[in-house]
Amino acid sequence: MSAIVPARFVSQFRISRPRLSLSYSYSTHPPSPSLSPANNHHVKPDTESEDDAEEQRQRKRKTEWKRRQGGQSFLDHLIINVRGGKGGNGCVAFHREKFVPMGPPSGGNGGRGGDVYILPTPHLTTLSSIPKRVRATSGANGQGTWQNGKNAPPVILKVPLGTVVRELPRDDPRRTKDEWEAEEEALEGLGMEERRMKMRERRWVHYPRAQDDNVKRDVFQQAEAALWREERERRWVRRQKALKPVYLDLDKVEDTTPPVDAPLGTGKHEFMGHLVVSGGAGGMGNPHFLSQVNRSPKFATRGLEGERLTLYLELKILADVGLVGMPNAGKSTLLRALTGGRAKTEVASYAFTTLNPIVGVIRVAEDGTFEGGLQGGGVYEETLIEEQKSREANESAAQTSADAAPLQEGGAGPECAGIHDEGYRPGHHFDIVETFRFTIADNPGLISRASENVGLGHSFLRSMERSLALVYVVDLSLDAPWDELRDLREELEKYQPGMSSKARMVIANKADLLGGDGGDEEDVREAREKLAKLEEYVKREMVVPDTRLQDSEVARGRTLDVVPVSAKYSLNLRKVVGMMQQYIKEARNAS
Ligand SMILES: Nc1nc2c(ncn2[C@@H]2O[C@H](COP(=O)(O)OP(=O)(O)OP(=O)(O)O)[C@@H](O)[C@H]2O)c(=O)[nH]1
Numbered sequence: 001m002s003a004i005v006p007a008r009f010v011s012q013f014r015i016s017r018p019r020l021s022l023s024y025s026y027s028t029h030p031p032s033p034s035l036s037p038a039n040n041h042h043v044k045p046d047t048e049s050e051d052d053a054e055e056q057r058q059r060k061r062k063t064e065w066k067r068r069q070g071g072q073s074f075l076d077h078l079i080i081n082v083r084g085g086k087g088g089n090g091c092v093a094f095h096r097e098k099f100v101p102m103g104p105p106s107g108g109n110g111g112r113g114g115d116v117y118i119l120p121t122p123h124l125t126t127l128s129s130i131p132k133r134v135r136a137t138s139g140a141n142g143q144g145t146w147q148n149g150k151n152a153p154p155v156i157l158k159v160p161l162g163t164v165v166r167e168l169p170r171d172d173p174r175r176t177k178d179e180w181e182a183e184e185e186a187l188e189g190l191g192m193e194e195r196r197m198k199m200r201e202r203r204w205v206h207y208p209r210a211q212d213d214n215v216k217r218d219v220f221q222q223a224e225a226a227l228w229r230e231e232r233e234r235r236w237v238r239r240q241k242a243l244k245p246v247y248l249d250l251d252k253v254e255d256t257t258p259p260v261d262a263p264l265g266t267g268k269h270e271f272m273g274h275l276v277v278s279g280g281a282g283g284m285g286n287p288h289f290l291s292q293v294n295r296s297p298k299f300a301t302r303g304l305e306g307e308r309l310t311l312y313l314e315l316k317i318l319a320d321v322g323l324v325g326m327p328n329a330g331k332s333t334l335l336r337a338l339t340g341g342r343a344k345t346e347v348a349s350y351a352f353t354t355l356n357p358i359v360g361v362i363r364v365a366e367d368g369t370f371e372g373g374l375q376g377g378g379v380y381e382e383t384l385i386e387e388q389k390s391r392e393a394n395e396s397a398a399q400t401s402a403d404a405a406p407l408q409e410g411g412a413g414p415e416c417a418g419i420h421d422e423g424y425r426p427g428h429h430f431d432i433v434e435t436f437r438f439t440i441a442d443n444p445g446l447i448s449r450a451s452e453n454v455g456l457g458h459s460f461l462r463s464m465e466r467s468l469a470l471v472y473v474v475d476l477s478l479d480a481p482w483d484e485l486r487d488l489r490e491e492l493e494k495y496q497p498g499m500s501s502k503a504r505m506v507i508a509n510k511a512d513l514l515g516g517d518g519g520d521e522e523d524v525r526e527a528r529e530k531l532a533k534l535e536e537y538v539k540r541e542m543v544v545p546d547t548r549l550q551d552s553e554v555a556r557g558r559t560l561d562v563v564p565v566s567a568k569y570s571l572n573l574r575k576v577v578g579m580m581q582q583y584i585k586e587a588r589n590a591s
Pocket residue numbers: 325326327328329330331332333334346347348349350351352353354355380381382443444445446509510511512513565566567568569
């Protein structure tokens with residue numbers, strides 16, 4: 001052995017080092033307590049804070065990129081082309097068997113092309129995963145010895161709940177050609193005879209070298225005439241269908257259980273959604289054309305083209321209440337506080353943290369408590385800080401549980417240990433009987449001139465059109481929170497005149513920053529004054545316009561409620577939930 005270490009060993013050694021430390025940090029064997037301070041070198045607080053800073057920078061970059069798109073990349077409407085599968089071709093074949101020299105025709109029929117269904121699912125929240133072109137597969141061709149082709153499986157296109165599906169009208173330039181128009185286009189500019197030939201080619205399959213003979217025979221010409229008649233009927237049916245364009249409002253989870261009283265032998269029917277286009281029927285094999293006068297038909301038909309449609313999908317998120325506010329007002333923090341941290345929406349101190357609307361469910365018990373409020377008010381920090389804290393909690397929990405049971409192999413790993421930690425998941429348990437449930441949508445920040453696509457634009461308001469109530473969230477710690485309110489209302493009106501009449505409440509957030517427990521009397525007095533001023537402003541300026549709800553008694557002369565809260569420390573949220581519940585009940589009764 002010499003002192004010279006071969007290069008490959010050196011490189012192996014280098015590679016294996018990080019692996020060692022990785023396996024160590026997830027190891028179920030605890031380090032001995034006396035060694036732990038020395039072993040803690042892999043925590044490296046400096047690098048971690050650098051990592052955090054890097055992560056923060058990355059998130060910011062993403063926001064910037066998103067903002068440069070001018071709100072265009074928020075996918076809540078989409079045009080897709082759907083096409084049913086083509087039917088399989090029929091087959092021309094004759095049975096061959098020993099001692100049967102001239103067997104009967106034995107070509108199988110083609111299989112049906114696949115259909116396309118649309119199925120709403122609560123597991124999707126955006127249209128971005130939906131392909132722009134959807135094509136079902138073709139049916140299989142028929143084969144000899146009477147083997148029919150296999151039908152193609154249907155395509156089930158899953159869309160988020162709250163999607164509205166419309167067929168584009170015929171005069172819309174964005175519409176693509178349907179199956180007949182596509183054929184017309186392919187035949188454009190051809191002479192009469194050539195056109196006839198091409199159309200025949202597209203519809204018939206001939207026995208090898210029998211084509212020329214076939215087309216001259218009466219039996220073929222009769223069959224062809226019958227096919228034209230059928231085709232005319234099909235075109236007529238299709239035109240009738242086009243008179244009733246597809247319109248689906250998918251705002252409910254569909255009942256997917258198979259019918260209880262399904263006839264015997266029908267098997268289990270899985271609910272596939274709504275049929276939008278059908279695949280083409282398969283072609284007929286040559287036995288179909290067997291008759292008294294034609295004992296050996298040497299032709300079969302090809303499968304039909306599947307239907308083609310252009311659909312316009314629009315996502316209107318179904319939240320009962322929509323939060324509207326400037327960036328950094330604390331909308332996401334509020335949603336997290338109301339849902340007990342279940343709504344995974346990002347919170348950070350820079351503008352436009354939230355990029356897409358996010359819906360959370362609020363569960364209220366009979367006595368007015370709600371899931372988030374059960375813990376006696378947790379603190380909802382910025383997500384990055386929370387993540388860091390839970391990571392630390394995990395590590396220390398792993399450490400303690402490992403210390404407690406040093407011999408337990410494969411027992412409490414870091415993940416398992418974290419769940420037992422009470423502070424780790426506020427609002428995890430909900431033991432009180434739930435009596436009311438509603439949904440709230442956290443939205444991206446709206447700023448003045450959002451209608452000119454400044455900031456993230458205001459296209460996301462489209463998904464708020466169906467909300468039963470809107471709630472303004474303003475930052476009370478600002479010098480003039482009323483200015484924010486005015487801008488918000490203007491932007492709502494610019495998006496859709498009358499939209500601001502849906503607003504019911506002003507949440508004055510970050511009230512903890514004014515006065516509060518530790519503050520002196522002067523601060524508290526100032527805070528009260530500011531709140532009073534805000535209330536005064538709302539009463540004077542924010543009277544609900546009666547453009548849309550003219551006939552409704554409730555709407556006329558109604559002013560907005562003003563509630564000071566602290567989303568971060570979950571203060572005064574019960575009142576907010578109670579009022580929201582009230583608005584929803586009123587709106588549901590009115591409709
Ligand atoms: N002190 C205090 N800070 C709060 C409160 N609510 C939110 N914050 C802080 O305000 C900052 C912005 O909060 P977010 O919830 O991300 O604000 P947002 O309105 O969702 O912002 P965008 O998503 O950018 O529109 C974060 O740093 C929060 O910690 C509160 O009640 N009190």
